[in-house]
Amino acid sequence: MKKTLTLLAAFTFVVQLASAQEFEVGSNVINVGLGLGGYYGGHDTSTQSPVFSASYERGVWDVPGPGVVSLGGYLGYKKFTYDDRSIFDELDWSYTIIGARGAYHYTGLDVDNLDVYGGAMISMRIYGGDDSDGRSSHPGATAFVGGRWYFTDSVAGFAEAGYGAAFLTLGASFRF
DSSP: OHHHHHHHHHHHHHHHHHTSOSSOTTOEEEEEEEEEOOSSOOOTTOEEOOEEEEEEEEEEEEETTTEEEEEEEEEEEEEEEEEETTTTEEEEEEEEEEEEEEEEEEOOOOOTTEEEEEEEEEEEEEEEESOOTTOOOEEEEEEEEEEEEESSSSEEEEEEEEESSOSEEEEEEEEO
């Protein structure tokens, strides 16, 4: 009986730890992902790579609601290829996105291993390649919602949907 009570107490303690919020002040997370689609498009007949992206965020303050606000950075890259039949040539161009982003992580859900958030990013889109089609580097903005599901204390899968560099981004997150 004593052994059973000890095991039950240990199990209760572990469950309470596992139910802890997944994102809090001081949390650091790196996301690495592939994005599909996106507002920053090309010609209708162009082929395009996914958006290769990496981002970092840190939980900086608690807010009523309940929630945590995070701030961080973003780096993304996408390439287009266009077969211009009028000049019998293939044109390539790309853009690199460098941005600062902030997110609100809702911590009121009582779901183990889940981090849900929404946010915005301001960025600079830097165009390059054979055909910039009159494009010049300029600022941009993105809005997104997302979630992370933690498989371990430090590794998660994530999904973000939004308007900007990619409509849907899937990838892995690493918390430290």
